Amino acid sequence: MPAGDNAQAYSITEISNLLKRTVEDRFGHVRLRGELSGVKRAASGHLYCALKDDKAVIDGVMWRGSTNRLAFVPEDGLEVIVTGKLTTYAGRSKYQIVIESLEIAGEGALLALLEKTRARLEAEGLFARERKRRLPYLPRVIGVVTSPTGSVIRDILHRLADRFPSHVVVWPVMVQGQGAAEQVAGAIRGFAALDGTGAVPRPDVVIVARGGGSIEDLWSFNEEAVVRAIADCTIPVISAVGHETDTTLADHAADRRAPTPTAAAEMAVPVRADLAATLADFAARKRRAVHRPVELGRERLEARSRRMPRAEALFQLPAQRLDDLGDRLRRGLVDRAAGGREALTIVSSRLSPLVLRRALADARRDLAGARLEPALVTRPLAAAGDRLTALARLARQFHPEKPLARGYAIVRDAAGLALTGKVQAERETALTLQFADGSLDVAVGKPAAGSSAPDAPDPPRPRPARKRKPARPEPGPRQDDLFE
Structure with a gap:
């Protein structure tokens, strides 16, 4: 050191260590309010960011153990309040804050973040009305995603037991704090992945339930992972998060929103007593519907039977006509017998022996006067024989x-x-x-020269003249032909 110079010369490392101790001792616990910027999650799990206001910027780091306790996902532009201690980073001669806790600065900032996430998911169509499905009328198995130790599950089970006892499968999850969103999303996807063939049955409807609380307490159900799990679930989902005035993004993505967990149980199943009364009423209506046509038919039959005449009145006119026809029949038979007897008397007078003998004598006289000659039979036979002989002669002459x-x-x-x-x-x-x-x-050979012209045909021979048969003499006086 030069003579008279009592200022100590520090090395870079020494002055960095002195600054580090001074800053950490002086600012060992501070709370800062600012806007997040440059948020980055390293592969190691550490969170790096910057806090700024309108005039200054300070770097921040949050170690992995602290990030696991976050109730929300930090984003750029989000106004937060951080708690931690200031320290220096000698490698770059910069100071920074080591964040131990991170919370959103006020409910207004949370609502702004909620509205921003809602608008983005709504633009993707996750809240569209056409995605909503109808709940099954009478589910056999009901899945419940909630905390197993809270009053929510007891309210749901008690309400189901009162209305319609059902098979309930509870998937226990955390409903608040770091990791709650991942557990709720995993439970919903787990129910959807069941195929019903294993020991755990597949639910027909899923209830996602939680009790009331502040917006920070319900923030897990505003996380994008939970919303997407509900939207992708193949099972109808009822969202029952908070009280009637509490609204989360899970309510928009679910198929039905219930104001309370108890109301979700009422939506899931009907009242068994009301259902039994309805079935009894249907059975009574069916019986009335079956008996009513019979009763109406009986009434119509009685009314028509009263308007019909008595059997005696119906048979009076036919009986009278029957008596008249019977009397006419007897008179007709008597008259017909008398007429027949008279006709028989007239005919019998014509059949006397004298008349018959006279008719027989006339017939004998006519028969004796009739002349029957043999020529009447032989002459047609002879003519037919001549014609047959001529035909035979012609057949012999014209034989090929x-x-x-x-x-x-x-x-x-x-x-x-x-x-x-x-x-x-x-x-x-x-x-x-x-x-x-x-x-x-x-064998056929070629024709010789000059032999192509056919020989002249022989002159036709004269045909012998046909002999005429001699005429037969007329046999006495002509008699009529019996064959004509």
């Missing part, structure tokens, strides 16, 4: 093989069909010539 005796021949092809022209014969390779005394097979 008759000319063979006079030197003619029949030319046939291989199939035995008769040929009538030269052109047909030239198309065949072999022919058969039929003579009167037998057949001869010949």
Whole structure:
């Protein structure tokens, strides 16, 4: 050191340590209010941010153990109040605050954050009315996501037992504090993942319930993780968070919102007594509906039977007509018998022996006068015999093989069909010539020169004149033909 210089020269490390002790001793516990900026969550779990107002900025760090106790997710622009101690960071010659607790600065800031999150989720369609589903009328299994030690679960179970005892499955979760949102979201997704084949049945409806409290106490049900879990749940969800005046984002995402947990139990199941009374009323109406047509039919039958006449009155006119017809029938039979007897007397007078003998004598005289000659029968037979003889003679003359005796021949092809022209014969390779005394097979060759013209046909022979039959003599006087 130069002579006369009593100022000590510190090293950089020494002065940094002195500043660190001085700042930590002087500002070991402070509360700061400011706006979050540059919020960043490291992979190690530590939270780094900056607190600022309109004139100054201070860096802040929150270690992993403290971040696990946060009731909300820090975001940029959020006004908060932090509690911690000031310290220095020698590596950059900067001072910063080590945050031990972090809370939103007032209810207004919380509501602003809530409105910002609500608007963003609503823009995604998570609160749309068309996403809402109807609750089952009579669920067999009811899932409840709530704290197992609070009064909420007792109110729900007591109300269900009064209205309609049901199978209730409780998924115990934290409903407030750090990690509550993750547990509630995990419970909802766990119920949705059940398939009903395991030991735990799949609920038909899920109730997410919590008692009343401040907006900070209910903040877990405003977290985005819970809202998305409710919106993605495949089971209808009833949100019963807080009292009637409390509203959370979970209420907007759920299929139904209940003002209280007790009201959620009332929404989930009907009143068994009312249901039994309704069923009894339906049964009575069914019986009345069955009996009413019978009663109306009986009344109509009685009314119509009273308007119908008596049986005696119905049969009086037919009985009278029957008596009249019977009397007419007897008179008709008597008259018919008298007429028949009279007709028989007239006919019997015509059948006397004298009349019959006279008719027989007339018939014999007519028969004796009739002349029956044999020529009446033989003459038609002889004429028919002559016609038959002529036809036989013509058949013998025009027989196709008759000319063979006079030197003619029949030319046939291989199939035995008769040929009538030269052109047909030239198309065949072999022919058969039929003579009167037998057949001869010949081969067809080319025609010689000058032989193309056919030979002149023989002149037709004159046909012998037909002999006329001599006329038969007329046999006496002509008599009528019996065959005409």
